[in-house]
Amino acid sequence: MTKTIAILGAGAWGTTLANLARANDHQVRLWSRQGDLSLEDVVKNAEIVLSAISMKGVQDVALSVKSCQISPQTIFVTATKGLDAKTTRTPSQIWQTEFPDHSVVVLSGPNLSEEISQGLPAATVVASKNTAAAQVVQQVFSSGRFRVYTNSDPVGVELGGTLKNVMAIASGVCDGLHLGTNAKAALVTRGLTEIIRIGKVLGAKTETFYGLSGLGDLLATCNSPLSRNYQVGYQLASGKTLTEILASLPGTAEGVNTCQVLMQISQEQNITMPITEQVYRLLETQVTPKQALDELMLRDTKPEYHQ
Ligand SMILES: NC(=O)C1=CN([C@@H]2O[C@H](COP(=O)(O)OP(=O)(O)OC[C@H]3O[C@@H](n4cnc5c(N)ncnc54)[C@H](OP(=O)(O)O)[C@@H]3O)[C@@H](O)[C@H]2O)C=CC1
Numbered sequence: 407m408t409k410t411i412a413i414l415g416a417g418a419w420g421t422t423l424a425n426l427a428r429a430n431d432h433q434v435r436l437w438s439r440q441g442d443l444s445l446e447d448v449v450k451n452a453e454i455v456l457s458a459i460s461m462k463g464v465q466d467v468a469l470s471v472k473s474c475q476i477s478p479q480t481i482f483v484t485a486t487k488g489l490d491a492k493t494t495r496t497p498s499q500i501w502q503t504e505f506p507d508h509s510v511v512v513l514s515g516p517n518l519s520e521e522i523s524q525g526l527p528a529a530t531v532v533a534s535k536n537t538a539a540a541q542v543v544q545q546v547f548s549s550g551r552f553r554v555y556t557n558s559d560p561v562g563v564e565l566g567g568t569l570k571n572v573m574a575i576a577s578g579v580c581d582g583l584h585l586g587t588n589a590k591a592a593l594v595t596r597g598l599t600e601i602i603r604i605g606k607v608l609g610a611k612t613e614t615f616y617g618l619s620g621l622g623d624l625l626a627t628c629n630s631p632l633s634r635n636y637q638v639g640y641q642l643a644s645g646k647t648l649t650e651i652l653a654s655l656p657g658t659a660e661g662v663n664t665c666q667v668l669m670q671i672s673q674e675q676n677i678t679m680p681i682t683e684q685v686y687r688l689l690e691t692q693v694t695p696k697q698a699l700d701e702l703m704l705r706d707t708k709p710e711y712h713q
């Protein structure tokens with residue numbers, strides 16, 4: 407059945423998702439601040455409102471949508487991978503707070519938009535407390551090139567996509583310093599342990615992090631120069647400053663902001679996040695890439711599974 411879909415954010419990801427839905431014959435209206443269509447006109451009568459806005463714009467856009475005419479049955483989908491700097495909330499928590507009577511679905515997975523735009527195969531996850539809503543979104547995007555799974559742990563799916571961005575920065579540093587395959591395997595594996603430790607405190611299920619939206623996205627983003635977060639780390643290792651890197655980066659690297667929010671959460675909730683802490687200190691120019699490596703290697707010895 408053809409759906410009317412409003413996609414908010416005409417960046418790399420919003421445009422790619424719009425093309426996937428159009429290829430399945432859905433009616434798609436795309437909104438961005440630079441576009442010709444008003445937000446009011448784009449969301450009017452939409453059965454699905456999908457946000458692919460960068461984290462820094464989500465709260466403001468959600469408030470603007472609230473003042474528009476929205477059908478009571480409209481499903482909200484969020485594809486943003488970040489945490490709110492002021493409240494530390496996830497995007498789905500923001501949308502659900504502003505629209506408490508609507509279903510909210512998280513869409514997240516190993517989805518480098520450039521590969522999907524080229525027609526290469528990929529898989530993703532749509533997660534919601536409302537299974538029927540997740541199934542509607544699954545049908546909208548599923549195709550022979552885009553395999554969509556449902557999941558009932560939206561916060562876990564969302565945090566997998568968000569927390570791996572910090573590990574992708576660390577992986578870029580690792581590769582930029584040419585530390586080798588063993589080091590990269592250790593970093594990504596301990597990164598997953600750290601993601602699970604944080605995610606559990608923030609309300610996610612452990613098993614979700616072993617799926618596409620957790621391990622899957624971690625592998626994709628930590629191993630691809632197409633990832634903006636990976637690029638930030640790689641270029642930091644080559645001696646560029648963060649300001650220089652961000653000035654020439656094609657699009658958003660959410661891991662920079664996420665890292666700051668995680669340090670705030672780490673202090674408030676007393677969660678040990680050694681890799682995140684070193685990425686934070688590197689971004690803040692408190693350590694060099696080589697010093698960050700030494701700090702991680704020379705931590706107190708401990709059993710592997712002692713979380
Ligand atoms: N690219 C990818 O491969 C993937 C990205 N994502 C996630 O999707 C989100 C968007 O990424 P991506 O599309 O790549 O990023 P881009 O930088 O390409 O696009 C960001 C979009 O957000 C909009 N935006 C930014 N700030 C505001 C604001 N304050 N108010 C309104 N709109 C705003 C931009 O609008 P404007 O053009 O007007 O500036 C633009 O449409 C991120 O959270 C990212 O982690 C998830 C999966 C894959």
Ligand SMILES: O=C(CO)COP(=O)(O)O
Pocket residue numbers: 487515516517518519567571574623626627632633634635636658659660
């Ligand atoms: O989330 C992504 C792939 O799943 C995109 O990664 P970047 O935001 O680092 O480019």
